[in-house]
Amino acid sequence: MRDMLGREEVVTVEKALDILKKLSMVFPPETKLNIEHSCRRVLSRDIFSPENLPQFARSTVDGFAVNSSDTFGASDGLPAYINIAGEVLMGAMPDFELKKGMTAKIATGGMLPEGADAVVMIEHAQTIDEKMVEIMKPAAPGENVIRVGEDIKKGELVLKKGHRLRPQDTGALSGLGITEVYAYEKPKVSIIATGNEIVPADKDVKLGQVRDINSFNLAGLISEAGGEPLKRGIFGDEYSVIKKIVEESLKDSAMVLITGGSSVGTKDMTAKVINDVGSPGVLFHGVSIKPGKPLIGGIVNNKPVFGLPGHPAAVTVCFEQFIEPVMKKLTGISENRFRDRKLTVTAKMAKNVSSSSGREDHIRVALEERGDEIWANPILGKSGLITTLVKADGIVVIPLRKLGVEQGEVVEVRLF
Amino acid sequence: MRDMLGREEVVTVEKALDILKKLSMVFPPETKLNIEHSCRRVLSRDIFSPENLPQFARSTVDGFAVNSSDTFGASDGLPAYINIAGEVLMGAMPDFELKKGMTAKIATGGMLPEGADAVVMIEHAQTIDEKMVEIMKPAAPGENVIRVGEDIKKGELVLKKGHRLRPQDTGALSGLGITEVYAYEKPKVSIIATGNEIVPADKDVKLGQVRDINSFNLAGLISEAGGEPLKRGIFGDEYSVIKKIVEESLKDSAMVLITGGSSVGTKDMTAKVINDVGSPGVLFHGVSIKPGKPLIGGIVNNKPVFGLPGHPAAVTVCFEQFIEPVMKKLTGISENRFRDRKLTVTAKMAKNVSSSSGREDHIRVALEERGDEIWANPILGKSGLITTLVKADGIVVIPLRKLGVEQGEVVEVRLF
Numbered sequence: 001m002r003d004m005l006g007r008e009e010v011v012t013v014e015k016a017l018d019i020l021k022k023l024s025m026v027f028p029p030e031t032k033l034n035i036e037h038s039c040r041r042v043l044s045r046d047i048f049s050p051e052n053l054p055q056f057a058r059s060t061v062d063g064f065a066v067n068s069s070d071t072f073g074a075s076d077g078l079p080a081y082i083n084i085a086g087e088v089l090m091g092a093m094p095d096f097e098l099k100k101g102m103t104a105k106i107a108t109g110g111m112l113p114e115g116a117d118a119v120v121m122i123e124h125a126q127t128i129d130e131k132m133v134e135i136m137k138p139a140a141p142g143e144n145v146i147r148v149g150e151d152i153k154k155g156e157l158v159l160k161k162g163h164r165l166r167p168q169d170t171g172a173l174s175g176l177g178i179t180e181v182y183a184y185e186k187p188k189v190s191i192i193a194t195g196n197e198i199v200p201a202d203k204d205v206k207l208g209q210v211r212d213i214n215s216f217n218l219a220g221l222i223s224e225a226g227g228e229p230l231k232r233g234i235f236g237d238e239y240s241v242i243k244k245i246v247e248e249s250l251k252d253s254a255m256v257l258i259t260g261g262s263s264v265g266t267k268d269m270t271a272k273v274i275n276d277v278g279s280p281g282v283l284f285h286g287v288s289i290k291p292g293k294p295l296i297g298g299i300v301n302n303k304p305v306f307g308l309p310g311h312p313a314a315v316t317v318c319f320e321q322f323i324e325p326v327m328k329k330l331t332g333i334s335e336n337r338f339r340d341r342k343l344t345v346t347a348k349m350a351k352n353v354s355s356s357s358g359r360e361d362h363i364r365v366a367l368e369e370r371g372d373e374i375w376a377n378p379i380l381g382k383s384g385l386i387t388t389l390v391k392a393d394g395i396v397v398i399p400l401r402k403l404g405v406e407q408g409e410v411v412e413v414r415l416f
Numbered sequence: 417m418r419d420m421l422g423r424e425e426v427v428t429v430e431k432a433l434d435i436l437k438k439l440s441m442v443f444p445p446e447t448k449l450n451i452e453h454s455c456r457r458v459l460s461r462d463i464f465s466p467e468n469l470p471q472f473a474r475s476t477v478d479g480f481a482v483n484s485s486d487t488f489g490a491s492d493g494l495p496a497y498i499n500i501a502g503e504v505l506m507g508a509m510p511d512f513e514l515k516k517g518m519t520a521k522i523a524t525g526g527m528l529p530e531g532a533d534a535v536v537m538i539e540h541a542q543t544i545d546e547k548m549v550e551i552m553k554p555a556a557p558g559e560n561v562i563r564v565g566e567d568i569k570k571g572e573l574v575l576k577k578g579h580r581l582r583p584q585d586t587g588a589l590s591g592l593g594i595t596e597v598y599a600y601e602k603p604k605v606s607i608i609a610t611g612n613e614i615v616p617a618d619k620d621v622k623l624g625q626v627r628d629i630n631s632f633n634l635a636g637l638i639s640e641a642g643g644e645p646l647k648r649g650i651f652g653d654e655y656s657v658i659k660k661i662v663e664e665s666l667k668d669s670a671m672v673l674i675t676g677g678s679s680v681g682t683k684d685m686t687a688k689v690i691n692d693v694g695s696p697g698v699l700f701h702g703v704s705i706k707p708g709k710p711l712i713g714g715i716v717n718n719k720p721v722f723g724l725p726g727h728p729a730a731v732t733v734c735f736e737q738f739i740e741p742v743m744k745k746l747t748g749i750s751e752n753r754f755r756d757r758k759l760t761v762t763a764k765m766a767k768n769v770s771s772s773s774g775r776e777d778h779i780r781v782a783l784e785e786r787g788d789e790i791w792a793n794p795i796l797g798k799s800g801l802i803t804t805l806v807k808a809d810g811i812v813v814i815p816l817r818k819l820g821v822e823q824g825e826v827v828e829v830r831l832f
Contacts (some may be wrong), residue, residue, distance in 0.1 A: 152802075369752045
């Protein structure tokens, strides 16, 4: 975006998010998964129940299966005397029927015999001998019973397409005998580190060189957001080199992230590459956020491509603010404002922090307990320092038009 | 625990947690991990920096490296004229020195040449020709520079034992050239499903039988809490069978969970097994919580063993309330009230819910947005129904001495 004088103009956070929200992206392909490995995966199809759960009426307590009408009016003073027809064995269909005036011992989860419609808890019964029991409390029809299909009915929609499976959901699938599900593949996200000064983690550094920090940070962020990171490696600041690896990455990735490119002119090179590998290319170049201002957002053949600044703190802020919402879409997850929240805590700011109007400031903070209160200590180091993230517990956002936060002011801290 | 009449007495949630808090447990062994696979793992040793980060003074901006004293008093109206000695190449040590009155072009991340102590941003400089630049703003010593060791000093404690690694932490390790770390092994937790009526997920059910729900639910809960679930299988309600598998499980697990055991007398059997396989055995049998009252907590040879009720909702509630805190200890994670919080939302209860004094009620709720408000709809089905968990977004706790929650009352919902 350029202003009237042809200079590049930064967009607001709101505007950038708005642009990203409207992107039409390639939808992730689906894959078949055993439910053993399905936790946190996103369903690509609705799941309907193939059967009733349970398939028979079950007792929810230990006690006596009865025909409820036999217990009407029973009390401690005037118990109902009922004949014991037998005992329900666990895991088997009772081989007897309850006629009027008959009962059967039953345990939690046991199948009600034909003729029974309720269960009296063992606490309200007193066996006289092997053949007879006193019932001291009436049971209503259906009392202490799970009816056929009461948990899940045959044909019922159990879980919706776009739902991310939680432990209890895999339990329900197991209960229905559904051992395989269709889920979206985890979106593959390529990480391209650039910079002539960058060397891999396992190499010694010479003066002038630094090791790659951003690839590891990004890989972790991508994994936690439900994606599959592909570290493409470290590439020198050369147009043809970067263009080639971006093109290659676009072939098998759902999204491409380019970090760094810190030498003079390289910033424009990343934008040029994004424009040259396909259309429409760059959507915005520069956002009024700190850290993270140099962020480039683009889309190429319906695949998002981001150019991230090289500063580690800027990488984290840009990821959480702009890339994570895009990643979520790519996972196929349906929007649910409750299930995908970020952890936050309310704290008091421990120091005055100033901010410029016209940009959104993301302040890293370390939390501290003082008695019953939580205080947020701002970590004011340069955004090029990885320790500003390592020492921090979370981030406080100072909005666009706010000029700072005063000591003691109550703030919302988004935890890492 | 038995009361004066020798009857078994349930303990309060508080008392049960207190008992569990005091347990001395077997500490997890450590293992060496490549940082590629270290995210979310817990460090078993402190990590000190082997070197300074960075090892040389770096520029944080694109501009001109200067001797700050050469720029004093410089302004738009009266710029300082300085000779260009050369350009700093990225990733290399400058092969020249800055004498007084000299400057060098430098990019973000570039190494300051000998003699330079600050960088003037490109926005505040105007090149006249290849040999000379006008500086329009004074630079203070150290301005726009990351000093040697400013991010991390050699020998500095970077990350503490007991810390769970986050994406940015692996980035810092990479930056320091630390590619392997010592971490605690994930605690192995055995899951033993019991019940003559239980069949595996991949088997057809006959009348009287139900498929195993709890093993899958528990496996997911264990994984998400940082453990490694070991599904031991499904076992019939027989003392010797259960005793044998508990003994086997204790050999290679840090914790053992037994679920179900729903036939009459089986509940006591689980307690008997826990008492018989080692000492001290059962610590409490029954907790004043709903669902989850039949929970058995024990410890055998410093390894926690729990007997969980068979009802799916009770399994989840007991896990979150009692087992997860024990699991956390087993992961070796150091306590941090901020970093290990549960997501909660504040909502209004959509219906009256009554509760008995003398027990803690855990009400499953589905959340609903009504305009700007969030409302919690209680799901009041029996705790034997897995769908009460599947349809729920979280849990509202009604404390011991509270008799219920009224419609419209503000509640805290702990999200799954």
